[in-house]
Amino acid sequence: MKKIKQFNLSQLNAFLNGNNRFIDTDLSQNDREQMASDYISEHLLVVRNPPVNRLLSRLTGDTLVIPEMRVLILTQGSVNPVVNLTQRHYEAGQLVFMSHNSIVQPMDSSDDLRGFGLSLTDEIAGLAFPAGMPKLFDGHVRDCNFMLTTEEMQQVEDIHSLLYNLMHDRQSAPQVVLSLAAAFLWQVDSLWSRHESETLGSLSREQRIFTDFIQLVSCYATQEHNIDFYARRLFLSPRYMSTLVKQVSGKAAKQWIDDAIVTRIKVELRHTDKSAAQIADEMNFPNPSFFCKYFKRMTGTTTQAYRAG
Known part of the structure; x- marks a missing residue:
């Protein structure tokens, strides 16, 4: 039986748009439909x-x-x-x-x-x-x-x-x-x-700002570690934003940022084989030593111990 290979994305796009000339001409229409279905199912x-x-x-x-x-x-x-x-x-x-x-x-x-x-x-x-x-x-x-x-x-x-x-x-x-x-x-x-x-x-202005702040932290915390970045994006002073976030959530703005950073570090340590140096670089830490000390200060354990445990 002939083994049907898989489409890549560009070939599937060509097939869906009727541009079959960009696809292996040895394939029958049934084979092409099967490959397209397999790609979509995957x-x-x-x-x-x-x-x-x-x-x-x-x-x-x-x-x-x-x-x-x-x-x-x-x-x-x-x-x-x-x-x-x-x-x-x-x-x-x-x-x-x-x-x-x-x-x-x-x-x-x-x-x-x-x-x-x-x-x-x-x-x-x-x-x-x-x-x-x-x-x-x-x-x-x-x-x-x-x-x-x-x-x-x-x-x-x-x-x-x-x-x-x-x-x-x-x-x-x-x-x-x-x-x-x-x-x-x-x-x-x-x-x-x-x-x-x-x-x-139904949300107050303060609640809307806090919601926007959390969305920003969720998107950018791995690269942007300082409060000033988020305050600028929200067109607020860092002091006022920090006060507002604390009032609405009961938790400091910097703590929200740190929690997001630590959570992502834990994911990288447990679910990838990246080195501490690579994670530090990708997450915009100045150097691996600073990265490891930061993780230890925030969690009470080392990066090596967390990855092993």
């Missing part, structure tokens, strides 16, 4: 009512960075993770979004946790939205969660159910699967926009 995961350990993948273990965006709708149970520095409570009836590179820390969950959702890589997202990403997924929102009405739940469940069935039908055209995934995400974006406008109207 980069798009659609799940429906799995047990908790599959629904949330490895999110019940060590702190980790999730490599792809995820949308989950919970139908049963509850779970309490820390996502991008913020303690979250997710329960039945909520829609949950996590962007790629979100940092998720260990959680506890109920045994009956169930739901449905999908995860997709940036490559597939780019193909699904060639004219531009919906606002929720364009990179400026790290994570969010909100409650769905019964009608909204039914809408997203209907689209997801059709997508799930097509993903498991090997006869389905790849273009149909991608279009339906895009439709699901456009609907999620529409629901988020509606919810966001209602939520922002």
Whole structure:
């Protein structure tokens, strides 16, 4: 039997746009469709009512960075993770979004946790939205969660159910699967926009500034370690921003920044084989010695001991 190799991203894009001349001419149309479907299946995961350990993948273990965006709708149970520095409570009836590179820390969950959702890589997202990403997924929102009405739940469940069935039908055209995934995400974006406008109207100015501060820290803390950077981005003085963050959260602004830095260091130490010097360089520390002393001061343990333990 002839072994069918995989498409790369450019070949898949050519196939989806009908430019088959850029693809191996020895392949039949069926072979090409099979390769396109295999590529999509590898980069798009659609799940429906799995047990908790599959629904949330490895999110019940060590702190980790999730490599792809995820949308989950919970139908049963509850779970309490820390996502991008913020303690979250997710329960039945909520829609949950996590962007790629979100940092998720260990959680506890109920045994009956169930739901449905999908995860997709940036490559597939780019193909699904060639004219531009919906606002929720364009990179400026790290994570969010909100409650769905019964009608909204039914809408997203209907689209997801059709997508799930097509993903498991090997006869389905790849273009149909991608279009339906895009439709699901456009609907999620529409629901988020509606919810966001209602939520922002109920927040005080101080709460909105704090929310913006946490988003900035989540995005930039690995490179920007000083309060001044965040104050400038928020058009505030460092002193006023620090006072406001402390008032709203009960925790100092610098502590939020340090927590984000330490969390990312822990991920790098536990889940990569990078040296301390490489991590220090990538995270904008002046030198490895300073990096190691910083980690010891913040955690009470050395980088070597944390990696080993």
